[in-house]
Amino acid sequence: MLTIKKPTLLLNTDICRSNIQAMAKKAREHKVIFRPHFKTHQSAEIGEWFREEGVTAITVSSVSMAQYFANHGWKDITIAFPVNLLEIDEINQLASYINVHLLIESEETARFLKERLTAECGFFIKIDTGYHRTGIAPSNVSLINKVLQAAESPNLQFEGFLTHSGNAYHANDREELIRIQQTATENLLRLKKHFHLHPHSIISVGDTPSCCQLPVAPGIDEIRPGNFVFFDVMQFALGSCKLEDIAVALVCPVVAIHPNRQEAIIYGGAVHLSKEQTLLPADPDPIYGLAVNWNGKSWDTFTLLGKVRSLSQEHGILSLTQAGCNLKPGELVAVLPVHSCLTANLMRKYMTLDGDKIESMNS
Amino acid sequence: MLTIKKPTLLLNTDICRSNIQAMAKKAREHKVIFRPHFKTHQSAEIGEWFREEGVTAITVSSVSMAQYFANHGWKDITIAFPVNLLEIDEINQLASYINVHLLIESEETARFLKERLTAECGFFIKIDTGYHRTGIAPSNVSLINKVLQAAESPNLQFEGFLTHSGNAYHANDREELIRIQQTATENLLRLKKHFHLHPHSIISVGDTPSCCQLPVAPGIDEIRPGNFVFFDVMQFALGSCKLEDIAVALVCPVVAIHPNRQEAIIYGGAVHLSKEQTLLPADPDPIYGLAVNWNGKSWDTFTLLGKVRSLSQEHGILSLTQAGCNLKPGELVAVLPVHSCLTANLMRKYMTLDGDKIESMNS
Numbered sequence: 027m028l029t030i031k032k033p034t035l036l037l038n039t040d041i042c043r044s045n046i047q048a049m050a051k052k053a054r055e056h057k058v059i060f061r062p063h064f065k066t067h068q069s070a071e072i073g074e075w076f077r078e079e080g081v082t083a084i085t086v087s088s089v090s091m092a093q094y095f096a097n098h099g100w101k102d103i104t105i106a107f108p109v110n111l112l113e114i115d116e117i118n119q120l121a122s123y124i125n126v127h128l129l130i131e132s133e134e135t136a137r138f139l140k141e142r143l144t145a146e147c148g149f150f151i152k153i154d155t156g157y158h159r160t161g162i163a164p165s166n167v168s169l170i171n172k173v174l175q176a177a178e179s180p181n182l183q184f185e186g187f188l189t190h191s192g193n194a195y196h197a198n199d200r201e202e203l204i205r206i207q208q209t210a211t212e213n214l215l216r217l218k219k220h221f222h223l224h225p226h227s228i229i230s231v232g233d234t235p236s237c238c239q240l241p242v243a244p245g246i247d248e249i250r251p252g253n254f255v256f257f258d259v260m261q262f263a264l265g266s267c268k269l270e271d272i273a274v275a276l277v278c279p280v281v282a283i284h285p286n287r288q289e290a291i292i293y294g295g296a297v298h299l300s301k302e303q304t305l306l307p308a309d310p311d312p313i314y315g316l317a318v319n320w321n322g323k324s325w326d327t328f329t330l331l332g333k334v335r336s337l338s339q340e341h342g343i344l345s346l347t348q349a350g351c352n353l354k355p356g357e358l359v360a361v362l363p364v365h366s367c368l369t370a371n372l373m374r375k376y377m378t379l380d381g382d383k384i385e386s387m388n389s
Numbered sequence: 390m391l392t393i394k395k396p397t398l399l400l401n402t403d404i405c406r407s408n409i410q411a412m413a414k415k416a417r418e419h420k421v422i423f424r425p426h427f428k429t430h431q432s433a434e435i436g437e438w439f440r441e442e443g444v445t446a447i448t449v450s451s452v453s454m455a456q457y458f459a460n461h462g463w464k465d466i467t468i469a470f471p472v473n474l475l476e477i478d479e480i481n482q483l484a485s486y487i488n489v490h491l492l493i494e495s496e497e498t499a500r501f502l503k504e505r506l507t508a509e510c511g512f513f514i515k516i517d518t519g520y521h522r523t524g525i526a527p528s529n530v531s532l533i534n535k536v537l538q539a540a541e542s543p544n545l546q547f548e549g550f551l552t553h554s555g556n557a558y559h560a561n562d563r564e565e566l567i568r569i570q571q572t573a574t575e576n577l578l579r580l581k582k583h584f585h586l587h588p589h590s591i592i593s594v595g596d597t598p599s600c601c602q603l604p605v606a607p608g609i610d611e612i613r614p615g616n617f618v619f620f621d622v623m624q625f626a627l628g629s630c631k632l633e634d635i636a637v638a639l640v641c642p643v644v645a646i647h648p649n650r651q652e653a654i655i656y657g658g659a660v661h662l663s664k665e666q667t668l669l670p671a672d673p674d675p676i677y678g679l680a681v682n683w684n685g686k687s688w689d690t691f692t693l694l695g696k697v698r699s700l701s702q703e704h705g706i707l708s709l710t711q712a713g714c715n716l717k718p719g720e721l722v723a724v725l726p727v728h729s730c731l732t733a734n735l736m737r738k739y740m741t742l743d744g745d746k747i748e749s750m751n752s
Contacts, residue, residue: 030475031473031475031476031479032451032452032453032473032475032476065702065703087702087703088395088656088703089395090395107644107656107703107704108644108645108654108718109644109718110394110395110642110644110656111642111644111718111719112393112394112395112642112719112721113394113395116394131645132645132646132718134717134718134719135645135718138718138719158650159654159699159701159704159706160645160647160654160704192701279473279474279475281470281471281472281473281474282471282494282495282498282523283495284523287521291471291522291523293451293470293473296663296665296731297731297734300659300663300664301663301664301665301731302659302664303664336522338522338555339428339450339730339731339734340428340450340451340470341470341522341523343522354497355471355472355474355495355497355498355501356474356475356497356501358475367702368659368660368664368702371660371702372735
């Protein structure tokens with residue numbers, strides 16, 4: 027039995043390793059580079075489980091995260107975020123001893139890097155294939171040309187086109203997800219063909235829903251999913267995983283029960299789970315997590331005890347199922363988070379089912 | 390000029406101290422106990438600024454936070470959260486050397502405490518005056534009686550009735566806010582009168598909107614606002630403060646510009662600001678923050694540069710105003726957060742405009 031007194035992020039290492047193995051196998055079968063995004067777990071120790079699957083190249087979302095993983099022996103890192111020009115010294119320092127890959131989407135950034143980089147970096151041109159967060163429209167070949175010209179420098183090696191199809195998270199069904207993947211792939215392949223002067227350029231895609239639910243599209247060279255390492259209720263709602271594939275759960279004390287409205291108050295709020303919400307099929311109201319049974323040693327997903335309907339700073343309100351109505355103050359429940367990346371970031375460390383602590387870069 | 394390279398939470402100490410002074414003055418003028426909630430700043434150093442205003446009693450939202458502030462010399466702490474029975478040892482340890490006040494809302498919890506407390510604690514009965522998060526309905530006098538009977542013990546001193554009118558955050562106008570305050574006050578006063586056998590019992594209320602926008606209602610003995618120390622865009626939208634009263638801003642690098650859709654991408658996402666959103670008057674779409682000018686030394690609220698419309702883990706999308714359209718990658722903007730409590734919790738420490746670091750319990 028684990029001694030848990032306050033909100034604690036539990037990690038089922040078997041599920042986690044199995045998720046890693048499944049994605050590594052899929053990448054091998056499709057003969058694509060597997061460059062997992064480490065922003066979800068942000069942990070050197072969990073990173074080692076990827077290494078055991080043969081992973082040598084990774085993706086991160088900040089220079090700080092690149093520094094952390096470089097310090098833990100990773101020598102090939104894509105910083106999948108528009109270059110933060112203010113961190114040029116840190117980028118130069120990193121590029122002096124590991125392989126750094128940057129994302130460029132403007133001439134200004136290309137010119138700045140050409141002038142200020144003191145060590146060789148690879149770079150991708152970030153393409154916006156429909157998410158409309160960042161990147162150059164695939165039709166804007168003239169801008170891509172200008173960026174490539176502005177980036178002509180011995181310190182900047184063009185490596186290809188990269189996209190993150192975040193719009194996959196808004197696909198209403200499998201058909202829409204397939205269309206999103208097809209559009210992205212076609213656009214990237216057209217660009218790769220157009221810019222044929224760069225024969226070693228590759229195409230890199232990333233989102234967990236497509237990587238989990240669909241075969242890797244022909245022509246794709248690299249996949250960069252991240253969230254699959256833990257999964258979460260959002261991925262469950264999207265159809266990327268089963269509930270039993272979710273590798274993390276926030277174990278929370280029950281502190282009050284309101285039988286008249288079938289609610290329980292848990293010690294577990296926005297500072298633990300994050301305010302990210304999602305919709306479940308056939309339920310019009312958003313949720314912040316799903317509470318399941320915690321038996322003192324592990325959680326199981328056989329019985330839903332309640333839905334987290336509301337979060338304040340430290341409180342969560344559980345809307346109880348019939349099975350949850352037996353809960354009492356002083357008992358514990360396991361909450362499957364809506365967005366494991368944000369929950370892991372807030373909680374900063376993990377406890378395994380054996381009671382061992384696993385640190386992250388935020389510990 | 391401050392050197393800022395990545396998202397950094399700046400604190401304007403003049404504004405912060407002025408906010409503290411204004412609330413302390415209001416409490417003095419209304420002759421009520423000022424027991425500020427420290428969950429917003431979670432910082433021993435900022436706590437000292439309250440002490441300079443004569444504050445000796447505080448509110449916190451967890452046993453861990455009580456331990457932190459007790460370690461920093463606070464000797465009178467209300468833990469404004471339903472008692473977490475699993476932390477009874479920690480509560481006993483705290484109560485052995487400082488004055489601890491607990492919130493009880495069930496017979497089970499009262500019986501448990503009667504049996505397990507080894508040192509004297511004060512307790513309030515938590516009343517639900519309309520927020521429907523926690524607490525006993527004010528009409529449920531029979532349950533209150535049972536709780537008081539179950540709590541009869543030398544280690545449990547009844548101190549009165551306490552509410553948090555979180556529904557004040559949903560008031561559509563000043564009239565509704567007044568009605569919410571009146572309902573809460575009338576209910577608490579009726580209970581105080583009914584349970585006249587406890588002559589020293591007090592009435593304690595808490596929310597920042599009422600404490601800022603309205604006079605303290607006659608009969609109230611204690612106020613426990615917290616957020617006012619920093620304020621934020623949510624309090625601005627509610628009418629509790631002016632934009633220039635907001636004491637914290639997240640300074641963020643601009644990393645990409647998309648002129649065709651008048652958007653900028655900032656390095657500043659859900660792991661910095663939190664996913665809390667709010668609505669501004671006459672704008673149908675929720676925002677996650679307001680970007681204003683940062684001149685390298687301070688921010689000002691004269692010119693709005695953009696609204697944060699979307700957040701992913703590290704990215705924020707700014708919808709730019711005309712004034713914001715001149716922004717370039719490598720420049721900095723100051724983002725006024727929607728919910729300063731959650732932003733401060735995520736960022737864990739502050740930088741003053743003089744470049745000094747201020748630590749919190751999460752640093």
